Amino acid sequence: MQVNEKKPLIVAFCCNWCSYAGADLAGNNRLAYPADVKIIRVPCSCRVNPMFILRAFQRGADGVIICGCHPGDCHYTSGNYFTRRRMAMLFSMLDYLGIEKERTRVEWVSAAEGAKFAATMNDFAEKVAALGENKRLEDLRCKR
Amino acid sequence: MRKCTAANLDKLFAAIAENAALYLPVDDEKGTAQYKKWAEGTVMSNALNTAKSPKDFFFPQSEDLMKFKTQGKTIELTDIRDEKEDFVVFGVRACDVRSFDILDRVFLVDPRDSYYASRREKGVIVSLACSKPTETCFCSAFGIDATNPAGDVTAWKTEEGFFFKANTEKGEKLMASLEGLTEECTEEAVEAQKAKTAAILEKLPLADLDTDKFGGGKTAELFNDPAWAELSRSCLGCGTCTFVCPTCQCYDIKDFNTGREVIRYRCWDSCMYSEFTRMAHGNNRNSQLERFRQRFMHKLVYYPENNEGIFGCVGCGRCLAKCPISMNIVKVMKTVGGKKDE
Amino acid sequence: MQRIGVFVCWCGSNIAGTVDVQAVSEALKLEPGVVFSTNYQYMCSQAGQQIIKDAIKEHKLTGIVVCSCSPRMHEATFRKTAAAAGLNPYMVEIANIREQCSWVHKDVPTGTEKAIILGKAAVAKVNLNAPLTPGESPVTKRALVIGGGIAGIQTALDIADAGFPVDIVEKKPTIGGKMAQLDKTFPTLDCAACILTPKMVDVAQNEKIRIFSYSEVEEVKGFVGNFDVKIKKKARYVNEDVCTGCGACTEKCPQKKVPNEFNLGMDNRRAIYIPFAQAVPKVATIDPNYCTMLKTGKCGVCSKVCTAGAIDYKQQDQIIEEKYGAIVVATGFNPISMDKFEEYAYSQSKDVITSLEFERLTNAAGPTAGKLLRPSDLEHPHTIVFVQCVGSRCENCAEKGKEYCSKICCMYTAKHAMLVRDKYPDTEVYVFYIDVRTPGKNFDEFYRRAVEEYGVHYIKGMVGKVTPEGNKLKVQASDLIMNKQVHIDADLVVLAAAIEPDKSARPLATMLTASMDTNDFFTEAHPKLRPVESPTAGVFLSGACQGPKDIPETVSQAGAAASKVIGLLAKDKLTGNPCIASPNEQMCNGCSSCERVCPYGAITYVDKEFRMPDRTTLMRRVAQVNPAVCQGCGACTVACPSGAMDLRGFASAQIIAEVDAICK
């Protein structure tokens, strides 16, 4: 399918137990958010390797968001604490390299927070769209 | 011989750039010389040589070869070679000029590498004689005259300005196009510089580097030399020497899948890498000793064996300056073969 | 190359209303590996599942993608469907085109485009799926309970009731724990011994239960269902099997000056002793720190008076090795030391005591035979001040006390105050508190009775200083409600000391690879949903080792832990989750990064021999994942610098393939 107008592309990594369920709840409640957001299910936010995030940017993503259980509520007790440190460090580094900080985000969304999930995605998509295309981490070979 | 005064130099560069892309050594913000495309206001570097060799012009670190797309059982191929415009590389030193000859003997023999060949055809080399060689220089060991480099045009830089002598048809053509900015002159100043530089060259610490132990036919003698073990022991297995080397020509061909199509490209590779020429059965050189030995045996024995005795090293000294652990071809030449330079 | 079938569900109009399902199945047909693609009204229906089963057989499918509702809804359904058709259930991937597509997007072109992309991502993933089989491990049908207080006792009894053998390891000479030291219990005021000792007897008499008293856990190896435990049975210099507990030795022993720990040092016992009359096992123990025979080789009185011949001065520590399927931690609590609370003059006056000491002072079996007498002069106290939160809720004073609320103090102080007023109406009782916390059945009523019926003076405010003066204790305090300073001349001051986990808990947690919080309370696997399990599979938590608790709470948690243990031991084999981490040993550095992030202690290291490319061999440290313990979170996969650790079912290559498919 050919898309002419370039719309932002957002990859959302969601942990299976909280955020993915939160996304499902947003669906159950028919809370709309942009179709630009595509969710990848992972068992826990701590499964998200920085490599996946860079890969997404390389391949043309304009924003990447990682969603996990609220700190203290991790299904695996401590996974999201590691996520919190890893992503804090990675995103700080991306910012240091001059990558727009609005392109990356970590949000804690519980299984009960369907509304928060939709609101988060709406807000994130809006901010990413305002930035325009990801130029600073793009790989021209992957350009559509 | 023609001369261009210092005052006219910028005009000369502008004139060259009118018909072709002009590349010349330019100092970056840290004072390191790198080849840059000339534009109004560009100042040519005074450095002895560039950090990276000019082999990029003909054999770039990476280049796209083709694209293909599969759908069902059909495959669609596209030639995406980069159609290079005419270009002039200005200020290439004698050592680096020789490196093109060495690369030609690899890429232009059958099967001729059309990517390399088209760049060679479109490029004009304006060499520049050395006047201030440094301690890492040892081009004379390979019969290279730093005071009188080859190239399409040879240039000398003196206090009076630039002196030019065309050596090839391409060179003559270039000089003809610059007639208005140059004037015919005697060779006096150039000869004086040559003599002065030659005297310095003789005093270089590596001036007496001996190549007799090496050359075609020495494989059996040198291959199992016990010195390789000690020499290679500290080698990190990085590719610095290879990538700064003007004559290293190994490459890898890889596919990059963009998701919609596959781009086939080639990029420099290093025989120092543990993954080099990895095949289904594994690697054919499993230890750093073997990989290390390969690099130097290739330059000093295998290459001359196949190329009328010409060594695969030009003595530019880049590896001497850049190796993280200061292991290099000079140390190898002085150690391998048992006759240690005392 | 996989042979993939794609099944697009309409979900009636739930999906088909916003997604052109026909277009989705057509588009996915062109994806690499896809050999069959169709759509149907309700894929989860019998008929829909039949379509999948038939297609698996007809097209020899090696993997399937179902574009439908959330995998949280029907992943299990479709895995079963696949299995029924002979396909490995882990070769199924779900593209969530309902909750995350049709229900949140309005128009058909948008919904359809996104559904195709989600379908492509699922196809890209399933192309890299591999069949997975859950690992199985046997279960040793015996449980170990560490700690013999009320928590351990209740857990052991419940497990034994279900027919499984249980061992209790108790480091003291008798089981019973803190509850055995208590006098009455709130809010019913029944006597602790009356309700505890029958349970202790039950334990002693239960054929399924073995008690290792005066013993400690020395080493724990293995994993859920298969723990190998070494228990050190300390030498008590008395042959347990022979001793009748007659007590003759404890009366004749010439060493009379040993502080009696059961009465918190408020009276003395002999060097050979039985902690209290109802001890279980009722066996004497020689205290090697005080026994003259053991120290000098001269005495032997107990041996002479023992008609059973149970005394054995040569007894050695003994190591018992046993296998267990489950371990319950019930290590309990202790009041914190009062050393750092000089302001209350605890070390200066015998009449400043802790609440637990107060329990002994009012207990009929205690040092004063149940009469409330001041320790200093054995006079009857007329004014008693209770100080609450001594070391509890201690903000910014971590070096002194604890930040948390010890939970039980409000209620036991109300109990103490009430009992004093009941027995000795001439005594004035003051309680200084920060808050009175009484959430619990009949708790607030109990507290109100203390205030309203028994006339206990509750004063909101903290005691600043206690100064011994003559035979009085000058208590200086503030009344926050009246906003004034209060001075009371007290005869007795009782400190409600904060409680903390037993000191043995930390080394035990290390042995068990069970995690602890900063206060050394054991961490539960999930604070709400798995409160009696430790994150380490097969390790369960009972009682105050997990957090401050009163008796009813402890007993209910003990029962809950027991039921979890019973559930585990009832299984012959444990089936693991196959989506677990597994290291590529060739790439593993043995650096321990993965072990450090594993919440379950599933990763261990072994030295392994590798054949190197140059034909030499090399011993290297590499990680190993215990499939029975790993829960598949994936924390290790990111901690691993070389990428040697990967997660089955969510492999890096699979996730990257999804990323690529979404972004292409």
Next chain:
Amino acid sequence: MQKITREVLIEKAASLLNEGVVSAVYGWKKGEFVYDVTPALFTTTEELEKEFVWGDFCGANFSKYLVASTRKIEGKILVFLKPCDTYSFNQLLTEHRFDREKVYAVGIPCEGMADVSKVKAAAGEGIIAIESTEEGLAVTTLYNDAPVVVPYAEALAERCINCKSKKHVAYDELIGEEGDVLESGRFDQVAELEAMTPDERFAFWQNELSKCIRCNACRDVCPACTCEKCVFNNPVSGAETKAPMGTFEEKMFHIIRAFHVAGRCTDCGECSRVCPQDIPLHLLNRKFIKDINTHYGEYQAGAEVGSRAPLVNYTTEDVEPCDVFERGDKNA
């Protein structure tokens, strides 16, 4: 100028070799031009006396070599460690990368190492001799009649100007006196970058990273990079890259590499020292170190064996990512 002499070290090494305590010695071997010193393994007193050097150009850190050599060599290996090297040494031990029993570590004091490019900038090209004198490095070149004296302060390598510690955190034996952990300005340049606008930062790094030729020298010299198989060499890792292709791969390489060593990097500075393109790679690593120190408490990798690296650790009170990378201007 180094305070201890080559002879002291040779004597130490020779006696340990002769006593049979060690079977080989890692030391610096003399090169062609004084500054081109090579790490080498010595096995005899004769070799030591002939070729062992110690001076202002002995920057190479031997710690990483121990991973491979302790596996191959029978007996103990003597390794000379400068204070900064001992941190790498400990970090490798923390990660179980070599057997401590197989190494005899001798701590030696270091007054800072010279950077030959700075020497050349001051004294000119064509160096034929360098002598360490009280005043500085006396440099004789082909083009100077008399030696040019380059003061040590001007010749010092960046990492030595910002030396973090003169303290040896690991050794079996220490030559000279125990030094101290130093206050250094090593984060100043990071702070300067942080103070720039994102556009300026992007321009800075784009310029620097675009010079990368992917020679892997930074990785291959890095004592934290001892993976049995590097993700960048592994075709199935999803990160394999061989050349700075397109506009992305060198960024991917340097971000991932810095992340992989985050919390493990001891800030030895070898990456920047060896970069043939002079990319200030230490500024990436120091950014992580600075962030870690700021947000998770001061942490020096390698200061103690067995310490828990910050990225395999956590507290329940850790700062949220948005608060870290927005650095306070959350609403901006």
